[in-house]
Amino acid sequence: MLGTGSDMGKSYRPKDHYFQKAKQEGLRARSAFKVDEILKRFPTSVKKGAAVLDLGAAPGGFLQILVDAVGVSGRVVGVDIVAIRPFSQKQVTTAVLDVLADDFDAKLAALYDGPYDAVISDMAPKTSGIKGTDEARSLRLAGKALEVAAARGRAGGTFVAKVFMGGDFEAFRDEVRRLYEEVKVVRPEATRGASMEVYVVGLRRRAPAAPVAP
Numbered sequence: 409m410l411g412t413g414s415d416m417g418k419s420y421r422p423k424d425h426y427f428q429k430a431k432q433e434g435l436r437a438r439s440a441f442k443v444d445e446i447l448k449r450f451p452t453s454v455k456k457g458a459a460v461l462d463l464g465a466a467p468g469g470f471l472q473i474l475v476d477a478v479g480v481s482g483r484v485v486g487v488d489i490v491a492i493r494p495f496s497q498k499q500v501t502t503a504v505l506d507v508l509a510d511d512f513d514a515k516l517a518a519l520y521d522g523p524y525d526a527v528i529s530d531m532a533p534k535t536s537g538i539k540g541t542d543e544a545r546s547l548r549l550a551g552k553a554l555e556v557a558a559a560r561g562r563a564g565g566t567f568v569a570k571v572f573m574g575g576d577f578e579a580f581r582d583e584v585r586r587l588y589e590e591v592k593v594v595r596p597e598a599t600r601g602a603s604m605e606v607y608v609v610g611l612r613r614r615a616p617a618a619p620v621a622p
């Protein structure tokens with residue numbers, strides 16, 4: 409994991425502290441600091457040996473942190489509509505996939521069938537500038553991530569999804585509560601000052617209910 413800085417500014421400056429820090433530390437994106445903070449706040453959320461799915465993974469900042477967190481015995485699968493520059497570590501698999509495409513589930517299963525100990529989404533839509541539209545698009549992506557976690561997440565596992573606050577945010581958080589024992593809403597230090605984004609973190613996925621006898 410990364411060291412912590414004492415001079416972490418929150419206001420938006422195009423080439424701000426985190427941008428420079430990411431460059432200095434050889435990180436592909438400043439967003440690496442966000443997942444790093446989440447993993448530090450919830451130290452059992454991604455363990456050594458875990459299988460982790462990273463949705464919206466390009467250019468690979470989250471993946472750089474996650475591959476360290478799972479270690480050599482773990483596995484990290486990263487997908488995005490944009491190609492991800494290959495990783496040298498053999499425990500990382502990447503692919504160009506659109507999570508909203510009809511064949512996404514089949515293509516993901518072909519990459520790695522799971523189950524996943526953690527499903528993480530940093531997906532963000534192309535913004536239109538229209539607040540309601542952007543919130544709805546963001547929630548659609550987060551909703552798809554939750555659907556994947558419901559289908560492929562391991563009992564006891566973790567969920568993390570970026571969502572733009574507003575709109576049906578609370579309904580989404582309630583959905584996460586149905587599947588996870590504990591739910592937290594986190595705004596990492598590295599989030600740009602003006603941004604409406606937060607991360608909904610679900611801890612300890614509930615075991616699927618046992619089938620009811622006829």
Ligand SMILES: C[S@@+](CC[C@H](N)C(=O)[O-])C[C@H]1O[C@@H](n2cnc3c(N)ncnc32)[C@H](O)[C@@H]1O
Pocket residue numbers: 436437439440463464465466467468469470471487488489490505506507508530531532533534549
């Ligand atoms: C903020 S960036 C992710 C940054 C990444 N976590 C990192 O640390 O490098 C958001 C990503 O979501 C991806 N995305 C948006 N819609 C998507 C979709 N339908 N399927 C897959 N990825 C999507 C975008 O292409 C973009 O790369």
